[in-house]
Amino acid sequence: MNNLKQLKFWNFGGMYYFYFMIWALIFAFLPFWLNNVAELSTSVAGLVFSAMAITALILEPIYGIIQDKLGLKKYLFGFVVLCLLFIGPFVQYAFIPLLETNAIFGAIIGGAYLSLCLNGGVGVVEAYIERSSRASNYEYGHVRLFGSLAGGTAAFIGGIxxxxxxxxxxxxxxxxxxxxxxxxxxLRVKNTADEPNASAEKEAEEPVTKENILQVFKNRSFWGFAIMMIGIATMFDVFDQQFPNYFASFFTDESQGELVFSRITSVQIFMEAGFMVIAPWFINKIGAKNGLILAGVVLFIRILGSAFLTEVWLLAFWKLLAAVEMPLMLVSIMKYITGVFDVRLSATVYMLGFNFSKQVGITVFSYVMGLLYSEIGFQNGYIALSVFVLTFVIAGALIMRSESYYTKKKNLSAA
Structure with missing residues (x-):
């Protein structure tokens, strides 16, 4: 039985590894590809990312409800995998011809397709594996570290x-x-009452209803959480979208800059995996809400610092702060969702409160920041972006309640 449980742990880890290998390869090198191979301007490249976000906006509400209805069934995850299989052929044979026909049209189609695999698909992957690992009595952060290891591997080999x-x-x-x-x-995960985790029992016995879903939107913490996600998750992605091009601009040979950047990213993500091991313990100590606030502060420092640092080694060191920020954010998100909301609705809350909100922000800010980079340059653009981060993080923190508030409320109701 223990051997079977260990095998299942490695299965979860392997799924995270190979999915985030794809994620890291695309997001680390797509900016370079759009700039150097497709020869797009920063504003049109920004449109690709905006199209990815808009498509995710359409998909997330549908995906969230379907996945909560499916529970531990794998059909939706399987659809995402099917889309992932055709990334190579699509980029090789279709993306460039579409861009040559019409740059804006090609950017929209390309972004929409990639969103099926990434911006939209990641919600399905994260929600399914989190629910499955919770049903199997694993700590999410320990399974999720395989995603970080994949990112480090991708950054290392991807540059070459x-x-x-x-x-x-x-x-x-x-x-x-x-x-x-x-x-x-x-993968086989039982969705029956003999699961060792009590939440799995509840998921098996009580189906999700429309009334359950509507209760989520009546909770002020859902809206505060959504605002916080725009400040942290959105701005994290928007900042990283074109930072590789900014970093490479400090080199006389851009290809050398791209290779150095991939090495730094590899170090950062392996460090992130190390922090992911201790993140669950740390978040349990300080609380998930405080973990999110801390992640927002680290992001603010990272973006603002990048606006004033003009030495390559300093920029490289500053990028490594993401190794602390990402584990804080990811573990806090899952612990906040399962600590505040009905666990049967974890996929819906994750996809709407986190992914949908994030994509709303990316839809707007990818294009806005693309224009700002063109008009006022990267450094001034980063100052503006850091102000956006601080504004949303403060607003979200003021609205959302901590998970301890809901624990006390449940205890009073039980008494």
Whole structure:
């Protein structure tokens, strides 16, 4: 039985590894590809990311409700894997012709397709594995660290691959999708009352209703959480979208800059995996709400510092702050959702409160920041972005309540 449980842990870890291998390869090297291979301006490149976000806005509410209805069934996850399988062929044979026909049209179509796999699909992947690992009595942060390891691996090998052949990045995504599909097919998680976790019992016995879902929107903490996600998750992605190009601009040879950036990203993500091991313990000590606030403060410092640092080694060191920020954010999000809301609705809350809100922000701020970078430059643009972060984090913190508030409320009701 213990051997079976260990095998299941590695299965969860493997799914995170291969999915986030794809995620890291795309988001680390897509900016370079759009700039150097597709030769798009920063504003049109920003439109690709906005299209990814808009598509996710449409998908997230639908995905969230479907996944909560499915519980531990794998059909929706399987659809995401199917989309991932065709990333290589799409980029190799369709994306450039679409961009050559009409840059704006191609950017929208390309962004929409990638969103099926990434911006929209990640909610399905995260929600399913979090629920499955919770039902199997695993700590989310310990399973999630495999995603960080994948990111480090992708950054390390991706730089070499991209310099040799920019298209090889996307074919590596297709190969990873094949392995992800095999792991998903072999995974077995029981959704019965004999699960060791009490929340799994509740999920099995009580179906999700429309009234349950509506209760989420009546909770002020949901709206505060959503605002906080715009300040942290949105701005994290918006900042990282074109930072690789900013970093590479400090090198006389841009390809050298791209390679150095991939090495730094690899170090950052392996450090992130280390922090992911201790993050659950740390968040349990300070509380999930405080963990989110702390993640927002780290992001604010990271963006503002990048506006004033003009030495490559300082920028590289500053980027490593993301190794602390990401574990704080990811673990706090899941602990806040399961600590405040009905666990049967974890996918809905995750996809609407986190992913949907994040994509709303990305839809707006990807394009806005693309224009700002063109008009006032990266450094002044980063100052503006840091102000946006601080504003949303403060607003969200004032509205959302801590999970301890709801624990006390439940205890009083039980008494």
């Amino acid at each position: 691959m991209f310099v040799r052949n920019p298209y090889s990045i996307f074919w590596a995504c297709t190969v990873s999708a094949v392995l992800l599909g095999v792991l998903l097919w072999t």
